[in-house]
Amino acid sequence: MTTNPSLARHPAVDEWLSFDTDSSVVVRSGKVDIGQRISAAVALVAAEELDVDPERIRVAERETGRVPDEGYTSGSRSMMESAQAVRLAAATARRHLLALASRRLAAPVDELEVANGVVRVPGTNRTTSYWQLAEGRPLAIPVDHQAAVKSPAMHRVLGRPYEAPGLTGLVTGTSRFVHDMMLPGMLHARLVRPPHGRARLDELDRDIESRLQGAHLVRDGSFLAIAHPDEWTATQLAARIAAVARWSPERGYDAGDIAELLVTNPRTSLPVLDGAAVQGLVPPPIAPPADAVATLTARFQRPYQMHAPIGPSAALAHLDGDRLMLWTHSQGIYPLRESIAEALGRDLESIRLIHAPGAGCYGHNGADDAAFDAALVACALPGRPILLKWSRADECGWEPYGSAMVVDVSAGVGPDGRVATWSHDTYSDTHGARPRAGAGGIGPARLLASRFREPALEPPRARPSIGSHSGLHRNQDPIYEFPTRRIVKNLVHDLPLRTSSLRALGAFLNVLAIESVMDELAGRAGADPIAFRLRHLSDARACRVLEVAAGRLGSKRKESGIGRGFGFAQYKNASAYAAVGIELSIDEGARVHLHRAVIAADAGEIIDRQGLTSQLEGGLLQAASLTLYEEVRYDAFGITSRDWETYPILGFDNAPEIEAVLIESPGEPFLGVGEATIGPTGGAIANAIHDAVGLRLRRVPFTPEAIRAAALA
Amino acid sequence: MTRVVLHINGTAREVDVDPSTPLLYVLRNALGLTGAKLGCGLEQCGSCAVLVDGTARPSCVAPVVQFEGAEIVTVEGLVESNGPGAVQRAFIEEGAAQCGYCTPGLVVAVEALRRRRPVPDEAAVRAVLAGHLCRCGTHAAVLRATRRVLRERGM
Numbered sequence: 085m086t087t088n089p090s091l092a093r094h095p096a097v098d099e100w101l102s103f104d105t106d107s108s109v110v111v112r113s114g115k116v117d118i119g120q121r122i123s124a125a126v127a128l129v130a131a132e133e134l135d136v137d138p139e140r141i142r143v144a145e146r147e148t149g150r151v152p153d154e155g156y157t158s159g160s161r162s163m164m165e166s167a168q169a170v171r172l173a174a175a176t177a178r179r180h181l182l183a184l185a186s187r188r189l190a191a192p193v194d195e196l197e198v199a200n201g202v203v204r205v206p207g208t209n210r211t212t213s214y215w216q217l218a219e220g221r222p223l224a225i226p227v228d229h230q231a232a233v234k235s236p237a238m239h240r241v242l243g244r245p246y247e248a249p250g251l252t253g254l255v256t257g258t259s260r261f262v263h264d265m266m267l268p269g270m271l272h273a274r275l276v277r278p279p280h281g282r283a284r285l286d287e288l289d290r291d292i293e294s295r296l297q298g299a300h301l302v303r304d305g306s307f308l309a310i311a312h313p314d315e316w317t318a319t320q321l322a323a324r325i326a327a328v329a330r331w332s333p334e335r336g337y338d339a340g341d342i343a344e345l346l347v348t349n350p351r352t353s354l355p356v357l358d359g360a361a362v363q364g365l366v367p368p369p370i371a372p373p374a375d376a377v378a379t380l381t382a383r384f385q386r387p388y389q390m391h392a393p394i395g396p397s398a399a400l401a402h403l404d405g406d407r408l409m410l411w412t413h414s415q416g417i418y419p420l421r422e423s424i425a426e427a428l429g430r431d432l433e434s435i436r437l438i439h440a441p442g443a444g445c446y447g448h449n450g451a452d453d454a455a456f457d458a459a460l461v462a463c464a465l466p467g468r469p470i471l472l473k474w475s476r477a478d479e480c481g482w483e484p485y486g487s488a489m490v491v492d493v494s495a496g497v498g499p500d501g502r503v504a505t506w507s508h509d510t511y512s513d514t515h516g517a518r519p520r521a522g523a524g525g526i527g528p529a530r531l532l533a534s535r536f537r538e539p540a541l542e543p544p545r546a547r548p549s550i551g552s553h554s555g556l557h558r559n560q561d562p563i564y565e566f567p568t569r570r571i572v573k574n575l576v577h578d579l580p581l582r583t584s585s586l587r588a589l590g591a592f593l594n595v596l597a598i599e600s601v602m603d604e605l606a607g608r609a610g611a612d613p614i615a616f617r618l619r620h621l622s623d624a625r626a627c628r629v630l631e632v633a634a635g636r637l638g639s640k641r642k643e644s645g646i647g648r649g650f651g652f653a654q655y656k657n658a659s660a661y662a663a664v665g666i667e668l669s670i671d672e673g674a675r676v677h678l679h680r681a682v683i684a685a686d687a688g689e690i691i692d693r694q695g696l697t698s699q700l701e702g703g704l705l706q707a708a709s710l711t712l713y714e715e716v717r718y719d720a721f722g723i724t725s726r727d728w729e730t731y732p733i734l735g736f737d738n739a740p741e742i743e744a745v746l747i748e749s750p751g752e753p754f755l756g757v758g759e760a761t762i763g764p765t766g767g768a769i770a771n772a773i774h775d776a777v778g779l780r781l782r783r784v785p786f787t788p789e790a791i792r793a794a795a796l797a
Numbered sequence: 798m799t800r801v802v803l804h805i806n807g808t809a810r811e812v813d814v815d816p817s818t819p820l821l822y823v824l825r826n827a828l829g830l831t832g833a834k835l836g837c838g839l840e841q842c843g844s845c846a847v848l849v850d851g852t853a854r855p856s857c858v859a860p861v862v863q864f865e866g867a868e869i870v871t872v873e874g875l876v877e878s879n880g881p882g883a884v885q886r887a888f889i890e891e892g893a894a895q896c897g898y899c900t901p902g903l904v905v906a907v908e909a910l911r912r913r914r915p916v917p918d919e920a921a922v923r924a925v926l927a928g929h930l931c932r933c934g935t936h937a938a939v940l941r942a943t944r945r946v947l948r949e950r951g952m
Contacts, residue, residue, distance in 0.1 A: 119894075392932060698895055735927050
């Protein structure tokens, strides 16, 4: 049993929940809500263990110093860490309070009944409540990691229909995003960014400030921002300054073929064993068996891709006396606070970060950088609250992208119809560059504005992550049972663009590659693709999701032009199991039309059914977008994908009908689900395209141009 | 600065603004109606959509003076006296929002569809919603909510 890092760092019950005097229960989670409904999940878990109505649970605002430090909200770990911690804290609290009640009511614990926090001795009028028992004092007792939690048969809250409390505000427009906040005396700030990452500001009209209609110009080296009480004026002024600012040098990026750079640039190569990178020699290539009935060598590629949230990043900062307040949609208020404190040379305790909702992105987008930008402007204009927003072009041009990748797979099938040899090399830049304090000032150096300030900080050189299924080797080690495997991760250096975590990290292309090869090998071995996968799986839960997805998509009717394909993975070989089936067609313009999708998923015990479905469907649709549409375009002079026309994503015109089947596993541990459908969807689309038109596409996005080129090859 | 009179959510509102200011900035900053969102500022994503004389239109570019005399309804104006309106209720029932940033624009677009006669078909629904982008992947849920609304309307 792996330890829960959240509980290891925050071992006391009162760090996770408390009984307020107004007869509510306050639950504290350090995982931020980014649309994945973790607030709903922790509220439901606490309500169930305590036997308190969910309406009485308040989930505390995420603010440094007031909620547990659970690091970044990432890696589909919120349920496994935060919800599990809250569940055990609630079970411990219940046991403790019932022991107190037993004494107070003079009845054995196992005779007590709890209903909505009221404890009663049945058949008598002797009652008390959690709130009377807690007496407003924190429960300073350790969370019992072995605390007995309710068995699923005893559940009263879970499994009932539940309306997430945040939804009403979202659909009526009353929810406040950080973009919507307003404080007295607030200024609106906009940035003037250089054309590319190497450019420096070398000339700005000295008199410009006097012509800026009461605006404040903030400059620190090549960091440039404008602030004005009126937002529209600030927007226009930023455009005017951008028009007169001069930057050098003109050229910034090596715009050569990225796939070529990935396999030729300097790199750090490590073998991957049992899902984890290890220090050691890279094993030599392995040859397929001499009696192989099928062999395959294939290269898969993806370009740089964006998080591309619908709302560009923003933050509200206010230097009030010695205290810096910062409202941010960062996914990690604690690590960001450390990095900003270090960058500003300020005492950690003088900075408070409060999470405020932003636009969804699932990864490391511009949120952290925008928070630092706002802090810089606020420190230059003490006393004035600063609401800083990136423009669409800022977000598209400056977010840390999902890395371009190359995957080389080589496999051989033996005479028994099973894969005998499997070799998988992945080449990629880093997938983990979120700001967190560390040696050599790495936290500040990972904040974008540090590159532009004076003195400028060089972006740190990435080092290979070695944890289980981390970074570029996430899901690189196949879950399938192959007797001989060679897995090598290659962290490639000196690539042109800045990269970090995009939903599922390396798992997107790794799984797409594995599932494409499995489908193709099945064809060459004359096997049904589902049966071929099952041949290599003994985990019953893995087999079940594949069988259910195949059953739901239905038996294949031979219709001309309709293609069907499947993809499967267990995220990180340890989180949720997901199988995806896709039905699509390709028109005469070589455009892919998504008709129907099925998902079968096993995420352990289900807490918030609707939230779980949303995560599975959302992952499928985002992955479909990555697979069919998305590519960051750039040239020597800068990023040219700067809006929705130059960076198109999947729209409502091509959204398939989705049927998600949730496989019940009551009493099983929570398995993170947020990224589970990403890789399987990519594989399913690739395989469905092959089924429809006989083409094996291996470089995403599968655009009409790519399909026509493959048809002519 | 110019005095502009806008008819918003059934009420006449006077504002003194630079007449070139896009409607969205006036709604959000001068009138406190922050439901409509600033997404791209380029009329590409639909997150700033409001109803203008019954049609869903982006508000992030066109100057506020162009909207004088029009009936403007924002997502806040679709709330009824007893709570969320029909489209909003359908979105809640289908869980058709994740981060929620694109949601107000979508609610407004579906409201425009709901008011159409005859009840629009699937192709018309898709054509209208194609003007709205969502990154969390709520598309399938939004389409389910839309069909629910149109079914109720058609009865």
